[in-house]
Amino acid sequence: MKWKEAVLALKPYQPGKSIEEVKRLYSLDKITKLASNENPFGSSGKVKQYLAEFNESLALYPDGYATLLRTAVARHAGVKETELIFGNGSDEIIQMISRSLLAPGLNTVMAAPTFPQYRHNAVLEGAEIREIPLIGGAHDLEKMLLSIDGNTAVLWLCSPNNPTGIYINETDLRNVLDAVPSDVLVVLDEAYFEYAVADDLPDPSNWINEYQNIIVLRTFSKIYGLASLRVGYGMANEDIIKKLEPAREPFNVNTLGQRAAMIAVEDQEFVETCKRVNREGLGQYYAFCAEQNLFYYPSQGNFILIDFNRDADEVFQFLLERGFITRSGKNLGFPTSLRITIGSHEQNEEIIQVMKEYVKAANEKDAADTVL
Structure with missing residues (x-):
């Protein structure tokens, strides 16, 4: 073979x-x-109650557009429904991004150590990987920016970073977005966003139209307690979402996951x-x-x-x-x-x-x- x-x-x-x-x-x-x-x-008691009473047919495919969940997340995050993409966990959205943008001859920039799936998927796509060592557990944003060239396709930022827990503050994130070329996608992975308490923590869901090259990833696996149901989502401007959608598998988020996440996001x-x-x-x-x-x-x-x-x-x-x-x-x-x-x-x-x-x-x- x-x-x-x-x-x-x-x-x-x-x-x-x-x-x-x-x-x-x-x-x-x-x-x-x-x-x-x-x-x-x-997970939320409301989610547990719903799952205990679940009686929908398991023989039917899930809603491929995740309509009800899409409405609930859009309302919660303050974005348009057309500015969302859903995945089998945010891991799948990382895979979608890699399949859509990375290839031999292109490179991708990330911190090291950070969430290993950025590197894993880049290797699968044959892209050059530029790993920039952390400084004091934090992203070395200056060196990451210097590592970007005309062949860079994706810049990965994990905030708070896994495994150190260090976050990127609002000023530093905005400086990065102002400096990154418009043809480089900035992926801000915020799997632990809901746990963060820092005063200068940005909420870049408000920036997805100000900056045309950012996608923000979040998940229901962490604070929402739905890890086994595998639901994640990305927020970006409509053009990015449209270009990513063909890389998404059909019916990728199961019915139980969609319904549970919809209820979970409403129990703040x-x-x-x-x-x-x-x-x-x-x-x-x-x-x-x-x-x-x-x-x-x-x-x-x-x-x-x-x-x-x-x-x-x-x-x-x-x-x-x-x-x-x-x-x-x-x-x-x-x-x-x-x-x-x-x-x-x-x-x-x-x-x-x-x-x-x-x-x-x-x-x-x-x-x-x-x-x-």
Whole structure:
């Protein structure tokens, strides 16, 4: 078979360990998963009620235009219905963009480390990848702009950035948009937008017509708690949406996902509660890091990246054997750090206690090795 070399060179996405797998491996009754930045409180009660009463035919294809969801999101975001595109998660929209704009002979600019699907899809399309290292966990916007040339097709910006949680403020984002050539698409991936609380956080959904080359991505997988239903959306001017639509698979967002997302977006009280509790949870980790003298990045997302100054896989394994699934920084570009999803107050307290045990044991081992 004539496989593309790019396909053979790539590895499939590696999800975090499942609860069932860890239970089986370590004979544990209780597992707490804090690896994939899921909402520990699930989804809105209104969504749960709808799903419990769902009685539509599963034999019928979903609405390919996502009409009801489109109306609800347009109203919530303050955009026109024709300025939206929906995907099987925002991952699919990243794929649509890559298929539509990237090709051999063209290049794409992104931060490193950042969300790996930008790179993954660029490799599949044979485009040159220009990765610009983060500075202090943040995008080096100046160097990213300098890396753009006449063959650049897409600039990827992740804000808040995964895995560091650092965001791009309004002034810096506007400076980028003012500087980027009009024929380069700027993709602003805001998967964690609803968790962010910074005073100078931009809301670029208001800018999609001021700037003709920006698309803003958001998702229902994070704060809305609908990760398993896979619903994401993009906001851009009508011309960008029209050009992207042919790359969208028909019936790509399932009926359950459309209906649940429509109800979820209208329950902003649930969103605000999750946002507040998440901020309180981050405070628990900040206090732990200060007490243990551990470096961390202040996060605007629902996760925190903590540097244990140890092999990340070692820390990961210590927690795993005690029933906590986290994300090792080894494959994220931070080999001595863990990315931990913010859980409930109780979950945070429990894992922090175990992390204290790890730090104490590690320090005692270092002291013993020094004596020897």
